[in-house]
Amino acid sequence: MSQLSTRHLLGIKDLTKEDIQLILTTASNFKEVINRPIKKVPSLRDITIANVFFENSTRTKLSFELAEKRLSADVVNFSSSNSSVKKGESLVDTVNNILSMKVDMVVMRHSSPGAPHFLSRNVKANIVNAGDGTHEHPTQALLDSFSIQEKLGDVAGKKVAIIGDILHSRVALSNIFCLQKLGAEVMVCGPITLLPKYVESLGVKVELDVRKALEWCDVANVLRIQLERQQIKYFPSTREYSLYYGIDKALLDSLNKEIVVMHPGPINRGVELNSDVADSDQSIILNQVENGVAVRMAVLYLLAGAKN
């Protein structure tokens, strides 16, 4: 099969295993493309893509924009901070206005969970979710799986621990779905206050002790503490968090095996991850960023490819 089962990429939950595999295979083709002397292909020449970001982003926005430009798409950027949203325009109105300027695809980040789903029911363009609140961040999960596959050969059968602020993390949820669909075992680890209730019902192991989690896993995906989403105090101080859940070289060296360390960025150095780990050979953080462009190219290519 060379087609996705869906017109939009709203979340990993809606994708089949075959969809994910198709995206990962196509991404490896694009990874070769972005390592050529000339990194651009003309595939999306006649397509216009709007990047609509209602929430701050550095990596994802840059990565999407690069992916779009390397596919030769025309790109328009929108961020809510300097727009009419401030004057009270609704989401559908904003996007419909953008679409009436003949835009084919919308890449959207929004602070409300479900915003891209709502949009996909109300507008005609293909929607790509670039993160919706604490819900899903599908392209991040896809690039994480791609990076694991690249480093370890396969995702199936691997043990992946997701460590940190699971409660506020869209990366965690998308990763859980994606890794499970590809046949990996998943564990979540963090302070009990930052683990969602009933998280076991997703079929993941739960661990409170970071050392035990690291001893169990092949890959540790370390997440950032999202202070901006925390209205109340979930732990006494970042200093204390770092003491109990921070990962440093000494901790990794004391394990009986060498594990792979990932982080979706931005890193709070010295809080969840120490510099001696983030910059070590075990870390594939910068590979994740490189792969992000290839994976996003694959997603846009596959979504744009079908005749509507």
Add this chain to the structure above:
Amino acid sequence: MPLRQKMLRKGNNLYIYDQILLMQKRLVLDQEEIDIILKRFCHQLIENHDDFENTVLLGLQPRGPIFLDKIVEKLQEISGTKVASGYLDATFHRDDFRRRDFPLKANETKINFLIEGKKVILVDDVLYKGRSVRAAMDAMIAFGRPQKVELLVLVDRKLTRDYPIMPDYFGVRVNTLDTQYVMVEWEDKGFEKDAIWITEKVAE
């Protein structure tokens, strides 16, 4: 789903023809003839490119590489030199993106050298509309500006061209219609013998 659609969609219509029932097949080349052509190609290439010092061969995905490997092997047998070669996939450069029902699945591009200033020989099994070759030339430019580009094909379908593209070397030239397929079978790909057939597409 009608059979023909299924075949077009898979994009490798040459290999799944055996799903078609009771169809006329006409043999164009048998194993012996293909072997003679292969040797002829090698001698022609040696004549034009001497020791291949500044020449590289690129097989066009998905089926060009099979034939390319045979040429490279034969050339080494005859002249003792290992010619630089690679595989080129032009999926992202095709002109029918969004005009098909499905995006085409890409294949691997494997080129470990720059083609800047080199003589490039593009290798494919069948030349049909010339559109893949156009896309391939477009894709090729991403690896540098070649000094000269040549095209080598095993079968040239001379009546079906959409673009002004002609091969520099061809094994056999056939008169075929759009309603026909040219099928290339290789023994090392699980077929009984190396052979090339012309067959009718099934009507929908």
